[in-house]
Amino acid sequence: MGYSQAEKTNVLFVCMGNICRSPTADAVFKHHVKSAGLEHFIYIDSAGTHAYHIGNPPDRRSQQAALKRGYNMQDLRARKVAPEDFSRFQYILAMDYHNLELLQKDCPPEYQDRLGLFLQYSNQWNTRKEVPDPYFGGSHGFEKVLDLVEDASQGLLKHLSDQYRTNAVER
Known part of the structure; x- marks a missing residue:
C-alpha cells in the first residue's frame, strides 16, 4: 500500500547551496530509512537557503565520498527552500x-517549531552543533561531513521510530 507525501513524516535537510551537506544528509538518511523498512512512512528532501546551484547535481567530491560508503546521490538536484516547504515538512533541519x-x-510563526539543527540528533557528537561546510577544503572535509551525517541520521531515525511506536500504542 502506497502512502501519499501528506501521510508521511516529511524531513527537509538544508544547507547553503544544496550541493554538499544537505544532499549528503538526504542520501544517507534515505539509505538508513530504507534499511529500516520505513521508506513508506518517511519522505526526505533537501534544499538550500541560496539559489546558487539550482538544478545542479551535488558537488562531485560529495558524490565521490558518499559512493565510497555506499550512498548514491547522482539523481539529486539542487533547489532553493520554497515558502510551501515550511508547511509541507514536519522537520526542517x-x-x-x-x-x-x-x-x-523566512518561516511563518506557526511553523517555527519545525526548525532545528540536524546535529541535535547526533549521539556521538554531543558537543558539536554544526556540520561544517567542506566546499573550500580538501577531501577530509567531505569524510567528516559523512561521519557527522551518518551519526545524526541514526539518531533522527531512532527519534522517528520511537514516535511511531508511541503513536501506535496511543491508537
Whole structure:
C-alpha cells in the first residue's frame, strides 16, 4: 500500500547551496530509512537557503565520498527552500546556525517549531552543533561531513521510530 507525501513524516535537510551537506544528509538518511523498512512512512528532501546551484547535481567530491560508503546521490538536484516547504515538512533541519537563522527569518510563526539543527540528533557528537561546510577544503572535509551525517541520521531515525511506536500504542 502506497502512502501519499501528506501521510508521511516529511524531513527537509538544508544547507547553503544544496550541493554538499544537505544532499549528503538526504542520501544517507534515505539509505538508513530504507534499511529500516520505513521508506513508506518517511519522505526526505533537501534544499538550500541560496539559489546558487539550482538544478545542479551535488558537488562531485560529495558524490565521490558518499559512493565510497555506499550512498548514491547522482539523481539529486539542487533547489532553493520554497515558502510551501515550511508547511509541507514536519522537520526542517539546518546544517549550521547561519542557515538556521535564515530559515527562521523566512518561516511563518506557526511553523517555527519545525526548525532545528540536524546535529541535535547526533549521539556521538554531543558537543558539536554544526556540520561544517567542506566546499573550500580538501577531501577530509567531505569524510567528516559523512561521519557527522551518518551519526545524526541514526539518531533522527531512532527519534522517528520511537514516535511511531508511541503513536501506535496511543491508537
